[in-house]
Amino acid sequence: MAGRRFVVEADGGSRGNPGPAGYGAVVRDADTGQIIAEAAEFIGHATNNVAEYRGLVAGLRAAHGLDPDASVAVRMDSKLVVEQMSGRWKIKHPDMQPLAAEARAVFPRSQVTYTWIPRERNKDADRLANEAMDAGRAGRAWEPRAGAAAAPPAAQPAGEALPAPAAPRAGWAAPADLGSPTTFVLLRHGETALTPQKRFSGSSGSDPELSERGRWQAERAAEALAARGTVQAVVSSPMRRTRETAEATARRLGLEVRIEDGLRELDFGAWEGLTFAEAQEQYPEDLDAWLASAKARPTGSTESLATLAQRTGVARDRIIARYAGKTVLVVSHVSPIKTLVRLALGAPPDAVYRMELSAASFCAVQYYSDGNASLRLLNDTSHLR
The missing domain is CATH 3.30.420.10 (Ribonuclease H-like superfamily/Ribonuclease H)
Structure with missing residues (x-):
């Protein structure tokens, strides 16, 4: 047709x-x-x-x-x-x-x-x-004229760069005046065979499964979330390690895992599978450029931290629109989770290099209807002790 x-x-x-x-x-x-x-x-x-x-x-x-x-x-x-x-x-x-x-x-x-x-x-x-x-x-977002049709949301092809996410508004407001916030419980996936060796593992690599310890971590995270009883939806990156981590919680809570492509890890290009030291030895100029600028891409990669922030921000907005006022488990990777945290804080791009994010750790961000965001938790691993 x-x-x-x-x-x-x-x-x-x-x-x-x-x-x-x-x-x-x-x-x-x-x-x-x-x-x-x-x-x-x-x-x-x-x-x-x-x-x-x-x-x-x-x-x-x-x-x-x-x-x-x-x-x-x-x-x-x-x-x-x-x-x-x-x-x-x-x-x-x-x-x-x-x-x-x-x-x-x-x-x-x-x-x-x-x-x-x-x-x-x-x-x-x-x-x-x-x-x-x-x-x-004037410090406000553009709004269509009365009677004008705003553009509908469009599906985003995998791997493309996306519109820049809106920065959070600064200011104080009483939560009671804004209704229930949308809460993201951000969970980094459990360990894979590459995690303990601190090897680059992005969206263009081998897509490893969870290791035995990684599966144990996923179950501990699921236990902790089930005990709290607040999660109402589960959203995951499409990568195997995140889906396996998300499914552990979804099974316990009787929920389905919704896949959000914008939550996938950065494409690390030729650095996939390398340690930081190996990448520094083989691609010293590219690595230095990447650390110095959010617009620089890993060797052979299709995206930078800037384009990662764009697609992650759009994914965030889609999840908020779908689950407004609810608590959502968002299972993702180091780079997207750090990016969501830094966007919530209004921090500069290089802030991602100043955060620690352990395997199977929790972060939490609340989003209010006026555009404000509040970081509530960062790198919590108490459920793994």
Whole structure:
């Protein structure tokens, strides 16, 4: 059955280039011209080109959320983005390459076409981008106009970079005024054969199973959670070691394990299976760069800590939306859990290097309806003693 036909108009802007930046995108019904979805976001400090690409990705995802089988005609006033996405111009800038890859991953290439249009014919996307920048300057999130349709959530292809997660708001509020928070009980998986040796074990490696000690740790964690009796849902990374850890608790509580791809471990590329010392000996420059910048990628990897934070933040928001006001066991890995903790604290990216996270340890974060987050527990291993 043929899908629907959409027109995506997207734009982005930066006041300063680089400077405070935002994007806007609309999805139109190709037959009627009616706007059926809008998306916009303030993205912080960025260039015009980054904002334009972010607008394109948001527009495509909004269209995908409406109909993944649709044919999409993209119209933008950015000659650069149109020519690069059409394959006529090479993408040389390192900031543009992953964004272009994100855009290409949303739909099969055969379903999308790109056309340049003058700025005066892209007024709706331009308006949304400016609304997003104005909202960011005022310290608030962009909201659609009354009667306008917000973009629907779209499924995220595995392995792609995602929109930047919103930073937690600062301030104090009485929990009674905000309703019940959504509580994440964050559980790192139990040990595998690689864990005691402190070897890199990410999403592109051997996907090891739990060791005998790891299974014991998973059962102890399950006992502790069953005794508390507060967990109402179980969500896990798709990796084998996390699924096995999650299933131990799910069996005791009579719950199903829901898989969330955004919770998978970082892709460590050529470092998979190596110790830190081995990686330092074989790839010294790459390792130093990775430790110095959240945008650097492990040798041969598809993602950085920055893109990990983006997909983890989106996964967080999906879980909160599905289980609002509930307590959720979230079983994941070192990097995603540390990232969720640092996002809750509003800490800089290098804060992940200043946290200890033991195998089968608990952390806990509560999320309130006003956007605030509260770290309640970090690296608790008392159930393993």
